Amino acid sequence: MNSLWLDFDKKTDKCLPLSSHLETDVCIIGSGIFGLTCAYFLSHLGFRVTVLDKSGIGEKTTGHTTAKITSQHNLFYNYLIHSFGKKFASDYLQVNEKAIESIKNIIDTEKIKCDFEYQNSYVYTTKKSELNAIKKEVSSVEALGFPCEFVTKTGLPFEIEGAICFKNQAQFHPLKYLYGLANSILSHNGEIYANTVVTNIEKNMDETYLVITNQATVKSKFVIVASHYPFINFPGFYFLKMYQSTSYLIAVDTKKTLFNGMYINSSSPTFSYRTVRHNGKELLLIGGGDHKTGQPSCYQDTYGMLEQEAKKFYPNCEVLYRWNTRDCISLDKLPFIGQYSSVMPNVFVGTGFKKWGMTLSNVAANIVTDLICDKDNKYEYLFRPSRLKPIKNRDEMKNVLVQSTNSLVLNKFRPANMNFDEIANDSGSIIEIHNEKVGIYKSPTGKVFAVKPVCTHLGCLLSWNDVDKTWDCPCHGSRFDYKGKNLYDPAFKDLDTYNIE
Ligand code: FES
Numbered sequence: 001m002n003s004l005w006l007d008f009d010k011k012t013d014k015c016l017p018l019s020s021h022l023e024t025d026v027c028i029i030g031s032g033i034f035g036l037t038c039a040y041f042l043s044h045l046g047f048r049v050t051v052l053d054k055s056g057i058g059e060k061t062t063g064h065t066t067a068k069i070t071s072q073h074n075l076f077y078n079y080l081i082h083s084f085g086k087k088f089a090s091d092y093l094q095v096n097e098k099a100i101e102s103i104k105n106i107i108d109t110e111k112i113k114c115d116f117e118y119q120n121s122y123v124y125t126t127k128k129s130e131l132n133a134i135k136k137e138v139s140s141v142e143a144l145g146f147p148c149e150f151v152t153k154t155g156l157p158f159e160i161e162g163a164i165c166f167k168n169q170a171q172f173h174p175l176k177y178l179y180g181l182a183n184s185i186l187s188h189n190g191e192i193y194a195n196t197v198v199t200n201i202e203k204n205m206d207e208t209y210l211v212i213t214n215q216a217t218v219k220s221k222f223v224i225v226a227s228h229y230p231f232i233n234f235p236g237f238y239f240l241k242m243y244q245s246t247s248y249l250i251a252v253d254t255k256k257t258l259f260n261g262m263y264i265n266s267s268s269p270t271f272s273y274r275t276v277r278h279n280g281k282e283l284l285l286i287g288g289g290d291h292k293t294g295q296p297s298c299y300q301d302t303y304g305m306l307e308q309e310a311k312k313f314y315p316n317c318e319v320l321y322r323w324n325t326r327d328c329i330s331l332d333k334l335p336f337i338g339q340y341s342s343v344m345p346n347v348f349v350g351t352g353f354k355k356w357g358m359t360l361s362n363v364a365a366n367i368v369t370d371l372i373c374d375k376d377n378k379y380e381y382l383f384r385p386s387r388l389k390p391i392k393n394r395d396e397m398k399n400v401l402v403q404s405t406n407s408l409v410l411n412k413f414r415p416a417n418m419n420f421d422e423i424a425n426d427s428g429s430i431i432e433i434h435n436e437k438v439g440i441y442k443s444p445t446g447k448v449f450a451v452k453p454v455c456t457h458l459g460c461l462l463s464w465n466d467v468d469k470t471w472d473c474p475c476h477g478s479r480f481d482y483k484g485k486n487l488y489d490p491a492f493k494d495l496d497t498y499n500i501e
Contacts, residue, residue: 003284003323004251004278005175006063014181015057015194018216024050024191026372027211027220029198032062033358034350035226036181036367039477040106043188044371050218051192052211052322053186054227058178060488061228064273064325065358066249066287068262069098069103070121070169073356075266076132090144095379097146100170100364112180115277116172117429122154123261124163127239130266134162141166144330155259156273157313163263163338171262171274174358177268177395181337197492199234201225201347208424209347223347229328229476229490230349231311235341236385239490242336244293244477246325248302248436251276251283254314258282271309286310293326294474295427302467326365326477326488327355337364337383338371342372349385421477426470428464428482438498439464439471443484450498451484457491 015031022494026042028035043049048213053059071093080089107116117434140149141164145223174269181190201223211218225231230238247270263273272287286309289302299305303322310317329386330352340347348371350364363379370377376392420440428441430453439453439462453462453471461476470487471480479488484495 002132002321003064004250004276004283004321005067005173006059006175007278007321008175010175010179015192015193018052018193018218021218022050022191023219024048026050026222026224026444027052027209027218027224028224029053029211029249030226030228031057031178031182031192031194032060032226032228033058033359034353034361034364035224036178036185037106037362038224038226038368039185039190039192040181041365042132042186042367043190045369045373047222047372049185049188049190050220052196052198052218053189053192054197054492057182057192059501061325061327061357062174064323065174066262067174067358068121068169068171068272068273068274068356069100069358070166071100071354071359072121072164072166072169073121073354074123074264075137075143076333077463078133078136081140081143081334086144089140091379092382093141093144093146094357094414095363095382096356097163099134099359100168101365102362102366103172103177103359104170106181109350110180112177112182114172114174114180115169116177117178117313118168118170119262119274121166122151122163123266124160125222125266126158126160127267128161129139131162133266134164135294138164146462154263155261156263156450156489157259161337169262171276172358173276198227199492200230201344202342207346210264215425219419219452221346224349224368225351227347227489228326229488230336230340230351231490231492232340233458233490235343236349238336238349238351238385239476242328242330242476244328245355246293246297246324246472246477247287247289247355248289248306248324249285249287249322250279250303250306250310250319252310252314252317252319253281254284254310254317256314258284269305284310284314284317292474293477293479294472294478295364296463296493297467299464299467326479327357328477329350329354332387335360335364335383336382336385337367338385339447340385342386346372367369384479426469427466428469430461437461438500439495440500441469448500449484450484450500451480451482451498452498454495455491455497456486456493457489462495 270288335352353360455473463472478491
């Protein structure tokens with residue numbers, strides 16, 4: 001089953017692949033919410049804008065989100081105050097609140113029908129042992145002058161110990177919003193090309209850039225890398241600064257009247273809730289089951305756990321949609337927004353939005369637009385990609401290094417622990433054939449698909465994801481389907497395949 005957000009009538013699909021060379025002012029790589037918000041602002045300021053995407057509008061990360069628009073990024077402000085100081089935390093809160101306003105302004109100006117509605121947002125706990133963390137967060141947010149509230153009652157169908165509530169946050173339909181942006185961009189002479197894979201960005205002698213795709217090139221003064229994960233490795237070195245996390249969502253017809261509000265719990269395992277109206281029904285979205293992309297996972301710990309949760313409170317419910325998403329997370333938990341690298345002036349990036357990309361993408365688009373217009377932005381210092389502060393998240397840094405070393409070096413020499421006959425139908429594994437590692441998937445009818453299980457990004461050994469039937473990279477989170485086709489960056493090349501009959 002696919003994402004509920006992608007199941008809507010787009011009316012028109014105006015985006016064709018790029019087929020001839022062209023010249024523009026700003027070339028934007030990625031047509032998710034960050035890329036299209038940049039394109040919206042810049043095309044309205046008179047820039048010639050060209051957007052390139054390797055699939056269709058919003059089909060990847062934006063099309064797989066929970067679509068909460070909020071400045072409440074779980075329990076985050078106590079962490080920010082202690083790690084970066086009160087002014088920093090206050091500016092982070094302010095700029096995210098401004099983003100909510102900015103999104104609402106765009107929706108009103110463009111009259112986008114995207115089911116936007118204000119909702120209260122809650123981080124809750126059902127455990128007495130976690131109450132203290134919630135109360136600390138309340139004090140921290142109050143110290144920043146923001147009117148949050150500690151509550152012990154919510155609309156959730158179960159009792160809680162306590163929650164922190166932010167009022168006037170919002171939810172919407174992200175794809176309807178993106179199509180509204182796209183229509184406005186096209187009417188301001190912007191161009192959007194789908195199914196166009198960017199393979200490199202080269203600097204020209206005249207200080208412009210040449211964006212090279214699998215079909216043609218785009219010459220541009222400015223470039224914005226708005227792909228999910230920055231795919232240019234050197235310079236930038238984003239692969240050393242971020243990891244990816246996969247989480248799962250289900251949309252459920254509970255056959256009951258639902259509650260107001262958007263909710264997430266404060267600890268692991270994560271459960272996130274919101275409601276949505278879809279095809280005349282009010283559905284409940286439940287998210288969670290997070291794990292580092294590329295780590296082994298099974299149905300029971302992912303969709304199974306969410307379905308069990310739904311059945312606990314709504315025994316007659318019906319699961320209508322299941323999907324999952326990946327989020328880039330930096331080691332200090334802050335996004336990277338600004339100049340891609342000091343040796344690539346006029347190339348910009350926005351990434352590492354953690355799981356709060358609906359709001360932070362608007363923050364990023366405002367900052368990058370100001371940088372391109374040479375205008376001061378008082379929040380730009382929060383997210384500078386060149387920051388060299390000591391990494392606070394030492395545990396995660398260690399995890400990333402250990403995981404990368406294992407996948408890049410050690411696992412390649414470990415013998416495979418399965419042989420061909422042991423692989424069940426509709427499952428996959430790595431086996432050894434003539435001392436070579438080969439990734440095998442057997443379809444439900446026993447048809448065999450064989451790939452070289454080595455990531456085309458930087459060469460890590462891939463692992464089999466039996467939930468989605470994909471090959472996933474534990475290093476930086478690239479994913480490939482069972483036939484070897486690249487699905488998610490930073491890799492953009494397909495896997496080599498073998499013909500095994
Ligand atoms: Fe970097 Fe696979 S994503 S090596």
